Amino acid sequence: MKNSFAAIIIILILSTPIAAQQGVDEGEWVEWVSDAQLSYTAIDNLNLSAFSDDTHSDERIAFNGIVGRFYQFNGFTRMSFLLELDVEKYQDFNAMDNSQLGANLGIRHKFGLGFYQPYLQFNVNYRHKEVEWDAQSTDILFSTLEVGQHINNQLSLAASLDFTTTNGDAGSVIVPELSSDVFDQSYMHLSFFVDYILNQNWLLSASYARRQGDFQSSCSKDNVAKVLDVEQVKAITKDAIFGGCVYKLDGSSNIYSASLSYSLTSHSGLNFVMEHYQGKADVLDYQSTSYLLSFNYRY
Amino acid sequence: MKIFQFSVWCFISICLVTPWLNHANSIKVKVVDDNKNPVEFAVIYIKETLPKVSDNSVVIDQVDKEFIPYVTVVQRGSAINFPNNDEIRHQVYSFSKSKQFELPLYSGNPASPVVFDNKGVVAMACNIHDWMKAYIYVVDTNKFTISDKAGQAMLTNLSKGQYEVAVWHPKAKDNEQLNTQQINISDGEEELVFTVAQKTQFKAWRSPKSTRRRGY
Numbered sequence: 220m221k222n223s224f225a226a227i228i229i230i231l232i233l234s235t236p237i238a239a240q241q242g243v244d245e246g247e248w249v250e251w252v253s254d255a256q257l258s259y260t261a262i263d264n265l266n267l268s269a270f271s272d273d274t275h276s277d278e279r280i281a282f283n284g285i286v287g288r289f290y291q292f293n294g295f296t297r298m299s300f301l302l303e304l305d306v307e308k309y310q311d312f313n314a315m316d317n318s319q320l321g322a323n324l325g326i327r328h329k330f331g332l333g334f335y336q337p338y339l340q341f342n343v344n345y346r347h348k349e350v351e352w353d354a355q356s357t358d359i360l361f362s363t364l365e366v367g368q369h370i371n372n373q374l375s376l377a378a379s380l381d382f383t384t385t386n387g388d389a390g391s392v393i394v395p396e397l398s399s400d401v402f403d404q405s406y407m408h409l410s411f412f413v414d415y416i417l418n419q420n421w422l423l424s425a426s427y428a429r430r431q432g433d434f435q436s437s438c439s440k441d442n443v444a445k446v447l448d449v450e451q452v453k454a455i456t457k458d459a460i461f462g463g464c465v466y467k468l469d470g471s472s473n474i475y476s477a478s479l480s481y482s483l484t485s486h487s488g489l490n491f492v493m494e495h496y497q498g499k500a501d502v503l504d505y506q507s508t509s510y511l512l513s514f515n516y517r518y
Numbered sequence: 519m520k521i522f523q524f525s526v527w528c529f530i531s532i533c534l535v536t537p538w539l540n541h542a543n544s545i546k547v548k549v550v551d552d553n554k555n556p557v558e559f560a561v562i563y564i565k566e567t568l569p570k571v572s573d574n575s576v577v578i579d580q581v582d583k584e585f586i587p588y589v590t591v592v593q594r595g596s597a598i599n600f601p602n603n604d605e606i607r608h609q610v611y612s613f614s615k616s617k618q619f620e621l622p623l624y625s626g627n628p629a630s631p632v633v634f635d636n637k638g639v640v641a642m643a644c645n646i647h648d649w650m651k652a653y654i655y656v657v658d659t660n661k662f663t664i665s666d667k668a669g670q671a672m673l674t675n676l677s678k679g680q681y682e683v684a685v686w687h688p689k690a691k692d693n694e695q696l697n698t699q700q701i702n703i704s705d706g707e708e709e710l711v712f713t714v715a716q717k718t719q720f721k722a723w724r725s726p727k728s729t730r731r732r733g734y
Contacts, residue, residue: 250606254726294609294623294645332611332620332645334722369648372720416720424727480727485584485649488725515726 258513266437269503314352321346337368357387390456398454406432430472472498556669563662585652597631609645648722
């Protein structure tokens with residue numbers, strides 16, 4: 220699957236100059252991108268524990284900033300090059316405070332002239348996440364392939380496939396026969412998106428993602444034995460944030476998301492996003508819900 | 519002799535002034551929706567066929583990734599210029615029956631204006647920025663106007679006589695059946711009120727969404 224995805228990406232990259240040559244004009248750098256998001260998020264089961272007596276909730280405020288520019292090859296194909304900065308600050312679990320600096324390259328191709336023409340978009344993103352608890356600092360590489368289309372004036376559909384790999388330092392070894400590289404993970408999402416314009420000020424969005432691959436969970440020392448007993452734990456180490464252990468599993472998850480956007484102006488809006496994560500490894504269930512309220516500005 | 523000269527002077531003056539007086543009539547139009555709220559961007563025109571009056575000043579601009587104005591009315595045969603005053607490029611197109619055209623990706627001023635030879639509605643858009651939409655309404659007459667934010671407009675320089683006044687709006691619920699009224703102009707200013715039932719019309723979403731899904 221990964222090889223197919225890599226092949227599609229290579230084809231896309233190689234085909235972009237060909238697409239550019241088909242245009243009636245030479246490509247050039249066009250509009251700047253400058254986005255800012257200020258958000259508040261309440262997270263239930265922040266540590267994604269499988270045990271109800273072991274969950275922790277918290278709230279965070281975050282700033283996300285994006286600057287970059289589009290390169291327009293022709294009327295149908297454009298490339299974006301973006302630099303991204305994210306800063307997250309938690310209310311209680313300050314050891315999770317983090318900042319992320321990343322770069323994103325995107326190529327978007329629209330299959331013809333007109334509102335209803337579908338598009339194909341490829342993104343590759345690299346970022347470094349620096350976490351207050353240094354052991355969780357990681358380098359993150361993800362790539363996405365998305366296809367989408369306006370169905371009518373109100374309804375848009377999209378689907379995407381993305382792969383992510385994270386690379387962090389190994390923690391201290393606490394179970395000799397198990398690895399401690401909890402923060403080296405790879406996973407993929409197959410996602411479906413629906414956008415429905417309620418009126419010119421309100422947008423309703425929903426998405427479903429099937430996540431497959433590594434994820435991490437934390438639990439207290441009391442529950443470690445139960446986890447090791449029933450789950451195929453891939454790696455485990457001490458958890459300086461929640462006090463117990465943090466471990467890596469291979470599993471599948473369903474991620475449901477619904478959001479409501481309110482347009483303040485053509486350059487700014489308010490967004491409310493609710494997301495429910497429902498994961499499963501071998502035996503245990505891992506569930507978490509978050510509620511995000513954001514103010515977004517786009518230059 | 520002086521009486522003769524004075525008579526000639528009076529005759530010539532009357533000949534010159536009478537047509538002007540005859541055209542000094544106007545119709546004040548108010549356009550409202552079902553709830554009596556003013557309707558902006560309604561095209562109001564006299565239903566008649568008149569020879570084309572040259573007008574090269576029609577412009578539909580592109581500013582901050584929007585077409586300005588949202589609605590334009592022109593007489594059949596008119597040419598419209600589409601300058602791009604954004605510092606980026608736009609690709610303007612229309613698939614409408616009345617006029618199909620495409621201005622491939624450009625910035626600044628396109629090489630030549632677009633001529634609109636057929637009457638009817640021309641819905642246009644930008645292929646790069648899906649939310650950019652505007653309408654051109656092509657009519658047979660040169661007696662037309664567009665309502666302002668207060669829903670008001672004036673048809674001026676009308677001769678005395680019987681007229682059929684029509685209203686079109688891009689958001690009208692029934693654009694197949696033109697909203698028309700008959701009016702007899704005698705002297706001065708007449709008033710007409712049109713009620714145009716509105717339907718909700720949607721443009722592609724432009725405001726920023728949560729950065730969880732950025733869409734670049």
